[in-house]
Amino acid sequence: MSGWRTRLPAVTGHRLFWPVVVLVLLVAANAIYRPSFLTVEIKNGHLYGSLVDIVRLSAPLILVALGMTLVIATGGIDLSVGSVVAVSGAVACLHISRQPDQNSLGGVLVALAMAFGVSLLLGLWNGTLVAVIGIQPIIATLILMVAGRGLAQLITSGQIITINSDPYRMIGVGHVLTLPFAIVLALAVTLLVAVLTRRTALGMIVEAVGGNAEASRLAGIRARRITLLAYVVSAACAAVAGFMMTANVSSADGNAAGLWVELDAILAVVIGGTSLAGGRFYLGGTIVGALLIQTLTTSVYAMNIDPQTALLFKAMVVIAVCLVQAPAFRAKFRRRRATTGGPTAPTGEQRKEQVAA
Amino acid sequence: MSDTNPVLTMTAISKFFPGVRALDGVDLRLFPGEVHALMGENGAGKSTLIKVLTGVYGHDSGSITLGGETVSFSGPMQATEAGVSTVYQEVNLCPNLSVAENIFIGRQPRRLGAVRWRDMRRRASAVLARLNPDLDVGELLGNQSLAVQQMVAIARAVDVRARVLILDEPTSSLDTDEVKQLMRIMRQLRDEGIAIVFVTHFLDQVYEIADRITVLRNGRLVGEYPTAELPQLALVEKMIGKDLDALERLDEQAGRDLAAVETGTPVVEATGLGRSGSVEPFSLTIHRGEVVGMAGLLGSGRTEAARLFFGADRADHGRLAVDGRPVTIRGPVAAIEHDIAFCSENRRTEGLVGELSVRENIILALQAARGWLRPVPRRRQDELVRRYIDALSIRPADPEMPVRNLSGGNQQKVVLARWLITEPRLLILDEPTRGIDVGAKAEIQRLVVQLSDGGMAVLFISAELEEVLRLSHKVAVMRDRQLVTELANDDDLDADRVMRVIAGGAEQKDGTRQ
Amino acid sequence: ANSDTGDAGGAAGDDKIVLGFSQVGAESGWRTANTTSVKEAAAEAGIELKFDDAQQKQENQIRAIRNFIQQKVDVIAFSPVVESGWDTVLKEAKDAQIPVILTDRAVDSADKTLYKTFLGSDFVKEGRLSAEWLLEETKSATGPVNIVELQGTTGSAPANDRKKGFGEAIAANPNLKIIASQSGDFTRAGGKAVMEQFLKANPKIDVLFAHNDDMGLGALEAITAAGKVPGKDIKIITIDAVKDGMQALADGKFNFIAECSPLLGPQLMDLAKKVHAGEEVPARIETEETTFTQQTAKEALPNRKY
Amino acid sequence: MSTSQLVERPDRTTRWRLPRRQLPVLVSLALLLVMYGIGVSQYQAFSNIQVVFNVFIDNGFLLVVAVGMTFVILTGGIDLSVGSVVAMTAMVSAALLRDGLPPALVLLIALLIGPTLGFVMGCVIHFFEIQPFIVTLAGMFFARGLCTWISSSSIPITDGFWTSAAQERIRIGENFLTVGVLITVAVVAVAAYTLAYTRLGRNVYAIGGNPQSALLMGLPVGRTRIAVYTISGLCSAIGGILLSFYTLSGAPLIAVGMELDAIAAVVIGGTLLTGGAGYVLGTVLGVLVLGVIQTLITFDGTLNSWWTKIVIGGLLFAFIVLQRLLGFRKKSLSTR
Ligand SMILES: Nc1ncnc2c1ncn2[C@@H]1O[C@H](COP(=O)(O)OP(=O)(O)OP(=O)(O)O)[C@@H](O)[C@H]1O
Numbered sequence A: 001m002s003g004w005r006t007r008l009p010a011v012t013g014h015r016l017f018w019p020v021v022v023l024v025l026l027v028a029a030n031a032i033y034r035p036s037f038l039t040v041e042i043k044n045g046h047l048y049g050s051l052v053d054i055v056r057l058s059a060p061l062i063l064v065a066l067g068m069t070l071v072i073a074t075g076g077i078d079l080s081v082g083s084v085v086a087v088s089g090a091v092a093c094l095h096i097s098r099q100p101d102q103n104s105l106g107g108v109l110v111a112l113a114m115a116f117g118v119s120l121l122l123g124l125w126n127g128t129l130v131a132v133i134g135i136q137p138i139i140a141t142l143i144l145m146v147a148g149r150g151l152a153q154l155i156t157s158g159q160i161i162t163i164n165s166d167p168y169r170m171i172g173v174g175h176v177l178t179l180p181f182a183i184v185l186a187l188a189v190t191l192l193v194a195v196l197t198r199r200t201a202l203g204m205i206v207e208a209v210g211g212n213a214e215a216s217r218l219a220g221i222r223a224r225r226i227t228l229l230a231y232v233v234s235a236a237c238a239a240v241a242g243f244m245m246t247a248n249v250s251s252a253d254g255n256a257a258g259l260w261v262e263l264d265a266i267l268a269v270v271i272g273g274t275s276l277a278g279g280r281f282y283l284g285g286t287i288v289g290a291l292l293i294q295t296l297t298t299s300v301y302a303m304n305i306d307p308q309t310a311l312l313f314k315a316m317v318v319i320a321v322c323l324v325q326a327p328a329f330r331a332k333f334r335r336r337r338a339t340t341g342g343p344t345a346p347t348g349e350q351r352k353e354q355v356a357a
Numbered sequence B: 001m002s003d004t005n006p007v008l009t010m011t012a013i014s015k016f017f018p019g020v021r022a023l024d025g026v027d028l029r030l031f032p033g034e035v036h037a038l039m040g041e042n043g044a045g046k047s048t049l050i051k052v053l054t055g056v057y058g059h060d061s062g063s064i065t066l067g068g069e070t071v072s073f074s075g076p077m078q079a080t081e082a083g084v085s086t087v088y089q090e091v092n093l094c095p096n097l098s099v100a101e102n103i104f105i106g107r108q109p110r111r112l113g114a115v116r117w118r119d120m121r122r123r124a125s126a127v128l129a130r131l132n133p134d135l136d137v138g139e140l141l142g143n144q145s146l147a148v149q150q151m152v153a154i155a156r157a158v159d160v161r162a163r164v165l166i167l168d169e170p171t172s173s174l175d176t177d178e179v180k181q182l183m184r185i186m187r188q189l190r191d192e193g194i195a196i197v198f199v200t201h202f203l204d205q206v207y208e209i210a211d212r213i214t215v216l217r218n219g220r221l222v223g224e225y226p227t228a229e230l231p232q233l234a235l236v237e238k239m240i241g242k243d244l245d246a247l248e249r250l251d252e253q254a255g256r257d258l259a260a261v262e263t264g265t266p267v268v269e270a271t272g273l274g275r276s277g278s279v280e281p282f283s284l285t286i287h288r289g290e291v292v293g294m295a296g297l298l299g300s301g302r303t304e305a306a307r308l309f310f311g312a313d314r315a316d317h318g319r320l321a322v323d324g325r326p327v328t329i330r331g332p333v334a335a336i337e338h339d340i341a342f343c344s345e346n347r348r349t350e351g352l353v354g355e356l357s358v359r360e361n362i363i364l365a366l367q368a369a370r371g372w373l374r375p376v377p378r379r380r381q382d383e384l385v386r387r388y389i390d391a392l393s394i395r396p397a398d399p400e401m402p403v404r405n406l407s408g409g410n411q412q413k414v415v416l417a418r419w420l421i422t423e424p425r426l427l428i429l430d431e432p433t434r435g436i437d438v439g440a441k442a443e444i445q446r447l448v449v450q451l452s453d454g455g456m457a458v459l460f461i462s463a464e465l466e467e468v469l470r471l472s473h474k475v476a477v478m479r480d481r482q483l484v485t486e487l488a489n490d491d492d493l494d495a496d497r498v499m500r501v502i503a504g505g506a507e508q509k510d511g512t513r514q
Numbered sequence C: 001a002n003s004d005t006g007d008a009g010g011a012a013g014d015d016k017i018v019l020g021f022s023q024v025g026a027e028s029g030w031r032t033a034n035t036t037s038v039k040e041a042a043a044e045a046g047i048e049l050k051f052d053d054a055q056q057k058q059e060n061q062i063r064a065i066r067n068f069i070q071q072k073v074d075v076i077a078f079s080p081v082v083e084s085g086w087d088t089v090l091k092e093a094k095d096a097q098i099p100v101i102l103t104d105r106a107v108d109s110a111d112k113t114l115y116k117t118f119l120g121s122d123f124v125k126e127g128r129l130s131a132e133w134l135l136e137e138t139k140s141a142t143g144p145v146n147i148v149e150l151q152g153t154t155g156s157a158p159a160n161d162r163k164k165g166f167g168e169a170i171a172a173n174p175n176l177k178i179i180a181s182q183s184g185d186f187t188r189a190g191g192k193a194v195m196e197q198f199l200k201a202n203p204k205i206d207v208l209f210a211h212n213d214d215m216g217l218g219a220l221e222a223i224t225a226a227g228k229v230p231g232k233d234i235k236i237i238t239i240d241a242v243k244d245g246m247q248a249l250a251d252g253k254f255n256f257i258a259e260c261s262p263l264l265g266p267q268l269m270d271l272a273k274k275v276h277a278g279e280e281v282p283a284r285i286e287t288e289e290t291t292f293t294q295q296t297a298k299e300a301l302p303n304r305k306y
Numbered sequence D: 001m002s003t004s005q006l007v008e009r010p011d012r013t014t015r016w017r018l019p020r021r022q023l024p025v026l027v028s029l030a031l032l033l034v035m036y037g038i039g040v041s042q043y044q045a046f047s048n049i050q051v052v053f054n055v056f057i058d059n060g061f062l063l064v065v066a067v068g069m070t071f072v073i074l075t076g077g078i079d080l081s082v083g084s085v086v087a088m089t090a091m092v093s094a095a096l097l098r099d100g101l102p103p104a105l106v107l108l109i110a111l112l113i114g115p116t117l118g119f120v121m122g123c124v125i126h127f128f129e130i131q132p133f134i135v136t137l138a139g140m141f142f143a144r145g146l147c148t149w150i151s152s153s154s155i156p157i158t159d160g161f162w163t164s165a166a167q168e169r170i171r172i173g174e175n176f177l178t179v180g181v182l183i184t185v186a187v188v189a190v191a192a193y194t195l196a197y198t199r200l201g202r203n204v205y206a207i208g209g210n211p212q213s214a215l216l217m218g219l220p221v222g223r224t225r226i227a228v229y230t231i232s233g234l235c236s237a238i239g240g241i242l243l244s245f246y247t248l249s250g251a252p253l254i255a256v257g258m259e260l261d262a263i264a265a266v267v268i269g270g271t272l273l274t275g276g277a278g279y280v281l282g283t284v285l286g287v288l289v290l291g292v293i294q295t296l297i298t299f300d301g302t303l304n305s306w307w308t309k310i311v312i313g314g315l316l317f318a319f320i321v322l323q324r325l326l327g328f329r330k331k332s333l334s335t336r
């Protein structure tokens, strides 16, 4: 009983409590609209259902947002991820489409390696502009956001390259052990990033750089190198997302692939509790954020919301998530509740103190 | 004095931060026309009390009356409007604005709603002239030294002519002359009937100017005393809650034996080291177990010289040898590889990562040196951190507390701890005792002695000459960004002589060693 | 030839005709084919082409037209991003005596003298043709026929018009009902994601009407993944007839495509020469277009150019 | 225990210093002139004054929006909603005019919606301490959603006042300007004055320099912060009106991505994204740079779609790197 009392605020006070609540509410709304929304069945030996779709479709967004989290943690931002998605997909598909046998695993692997390499170069480019030349991240990556899409279209000659390669399709729509491969891949990358940052000191070092770059430099951290690395990782994640997105439809569309994904990714990161000012980052939060955004998009389709008002719906949910998540909002809410009885919790002032610190 | 009504009373103020009871039933009375010193160790709650007063923080219980009316400010803006003018501990100004604007922002002279820039600059010059005569008020504040910034903050607060003026450690970066000017102005304001709250760790200054003293300890009120009735020793005992043997013992240690340490190859040897536009080429050797003090005026280039040793700025002249072997130090990473550590004077911008915890801040340099692939094992982290939290008595002793929530002095200790755990061979300390209470200051001084006895070489920079003289084996004197001389700290070296050298007296030639 | 020296409305034949062409962008394969067609035709016809890409922004397009006027090109042609808002700049062109030809999309100016002619497809008609085929197919159907619709980008002219044409035409048969309609943004990924949810929400879908081939192709994957047979269980009607779409039609996965041909180049060059020479041209010229069924697609496929 | 600190302070006038503050703006100006020069030397028609006028005519609304954005960025914030608010304003005007409301009333309503939305966003940002990026992103969705909700196709404007404002040409010799340009110039002038000569303007800089300090200095941080988002909303609304003059219609998909153009213009003009440093004049230059790049590409007339993008990216890159190398030799003071 007393355990309950003490644990409850710990749960509701958790950073991810409200995003998760909104996520659950969204799913519940869908379920009420159409009960079969929750059904998950095995069809042809694969998991099949709307929930599975949501997770599968959010896989690329999760990837992009993971990279974005690291970039944002260093105090930067990466607007070019959408273009990198397009370029990596275009390179891979172009190479595959030129193979005599598109189903050859070797050819696909070469294509993936090539596309991955190109993306790393793009990441390196961003990183160099930001960390070495010292251009403000938003502008530095805006350059590639514009030019990169041109590059993608140059690669595809403005056409949609359609391929017919089973190994490549696997990345987007394949299954392992009944699970969609995209989910498995996203999970693997997430684990990799989590291990790389949290099992080593990388995470703390990134947070230090984002929190105070000069102090980190004077503490012996190669701050520039870390910043550069973040952009490279971001591009790498975007590259894999690019494979997924193009494999999902077995075609590379230089114009549409990954369009506006940067906004969604940033949104996911921020919903997850990472501040755009840099510093502390939360990978788990980012994933919840990405799931939330994809659920939102899928809800529009699933509840057949009129496309004319879909954006209004999205705006409402985003505002709701942010409001309910904001400590200041909750503090106001709580204070009102506190005056009508119940013990006063001396929290909620945290934000104000940070301002004064 | 006490027959008039207090202009300000704070009664039974309590303030809780998550996990910390910063204030617990504290009272403060302030009468018009007095200077009231607020004293206490680092983390005693002085700054918090002030922030509660001006509405930066809300308080959990207690009440505040100003001029007889109960008030509760929602923020500094209201407090200012009600006549409470404040200089906060960490200089809080806008580095991107000019000096003049920093003084006048929010109350610029205007005509028809338009800011009159020329008028503002003229008046700013006039205000500043009382504190510091030669300063271009059109300059960006960010280009100015901490001392200048502190003076600007004071000028801003003083110019308002409020009913209550609060100065939270205004003198930590000022030199004697500037302190004198400030004291003069404080007296003048006091005579005009303004009530002044004065926080400082310099006891002399308290006894020079304060009429009454309120002492806090651990967030609790110890008492309120007229200055005349509280001898200095008693004050310190009230502040730290124990007697002062430790401090006394250190005093005896003045003057240290240079000959004893100056043997073998120096740990670090700079030959003609310099950086154009910042420090003239200079030569300096530091041996194992030696403490080299650096004296000089504010802005004389001590910090900049120290930064060259560490590669914080890159030297463009001269050579540096470690253990007799020439090395190139391109940046802090290289310096750390050669076991050099640097504690910056500016803890907020160059020292701490405010968001990270005390633990993370302490292990940061060690971790950086090991590379990110080899994290310091958690158990070892905890052990190291615990050891130094105890050794430096960092309060609160919670390693997971974000470092930005620590009081100023405790933050300084965290930076120090960061470098101590890397076990450097040369430790550069730039103003390590700034903003630190008496007890902690003595701890740090003792630590320096202890470390050097253990074989560490130390470059010690401080604005307090006594401190420099007490700790160093030799004193390097800087003037106008030149190292003018080195003085062996023997029996006939005293503060007066050093000051004459600094002032450019005749000592310069014959005083040089050898 | 130097465009700067050619004077406005000058006699034809003394120099190469300079044509300023402002394209919407390169947002689809269709658009790229259109661009290629214009470029090739210009080279063939000996017309100097000043090409500008507006990146889907009307602002850019207006700017481009202004700059064409500054450069004193002989003829201006453009595919307007949106229908409205062209009067001001077209007046400027008119004042500078530069004839204007619209391609692909119309403008809604009340003043029809601002441009010489409009060359392009009729989106409403495309929607209607699609519906007419469906009406024919479902003539004998007794029960209700459930249709789902994949719209183009919300607010875009092709999406609005195709929806309108289709919707109006199917009203003829009360059995035909659009049970869900959602925007798939003209992309394959969009089409697939929307179709996945359509399939889960509606157990019985008989017909899919997609505003372009790409969305149809995306939806195809979703249908297959749901274990249904495209073209049989669910009939698919699309618009455009790009190569991949035609292939799907020939393979029996699609059932009907209303063509929307991007190959406007030769016709455009023809017109440019005519208006430059001062000849009268009809105010509306429709692109030569057709429709395809599975059968005709098989025949046409080998010689499709795009 | 005594503290005898040191007397006297050395003469600091010898220190080497540069007028760093205006330098980025000057460098931008120089580079802009160079770019213009290249245009003139390459294309004969480029030297017409009308080309310069056209840059203003064609970018007026962007300039007004970017000026509003300058306020926001100077406080260290960001406003992603501007493009959508521009579209929404144009859309609402067109819809109301179509419904037969008198133009003056329409103008009033249209000019109120933007600032109101800005005000609300500012309040949310300030009182609930939510990051501006998110709040204004939601605002962006909201305003855009409203556009498509009003009408999914474009609405032409036929009102007499609007058409005359749109098509009125103010002759200057051979060349002409539009009413929109005059409004733009007025907005720029008012904004520059506000930032330089009013307390509000100076508070904007202070907050950008260090919000905590500004708070402790007793400045009205909240009020100012709300004000800048309101101002940005107002500028977007004016931009929307200008755009409706420019296109004589309201279209739901217009001005997509304009926020990025506006941010780019502000930053190219030398304003720090972290806030606290920058000028309206810089923003003007930034918009002109973008305009001249576009004009150069149109004049060239040989680039296809993707090369257009690549060349825009390349020119941006060249400009920013040059500006960076010439403008800030030292890392400019960071105020994080
Ligand atoms: N924002 C905050 N959150 C949590 N704890 C805080 C915060 N601010 C201060 N504290 C804690 O409150 C206590 C009092 O701090 P305060 O800054 O008032 O000390 P101080 O007397 O001014 O010390 P110093 O002389 O070092 O400046 C300290 O233990 C500090 O860690």
Ligand SMILES: Nc1ncnc2c1ncn2[C@@H]1O[C@H](COP(=O)(O)OP(=O)(O)OP(=O)(O)O)[C@@H](O)[C@H]1O
Binding pocket: B143, B144, B145, B146, B147, B296, B297, B298, B299, B300, B301, B302, B303, B304, B345, B463, D011, D012, D013, D014, D015
């Ligand atoms: N003439 C000057 N004009 C502007 N700023 C100056 C000038 N002289 C010094 N400063 C500033 O003062 C700072 C401190 O000076 P410096 O590091 O040379 O001296 P210091 O002896 O360490 O003084 P302090 O005790 O203030 O740290 C420098 O970093 C520099 O920014």
Ligand SMILES: [Mg+2]
Binding pocket: B046, B047, B048, B089, B168, B407, B408
């Ligand atoms: Mg304090």
Ligand SMILES: [Mg+2]
Binding pocket: B302, B303, B304, B345, B430, B431
């Ligand atoms: Mg110093």
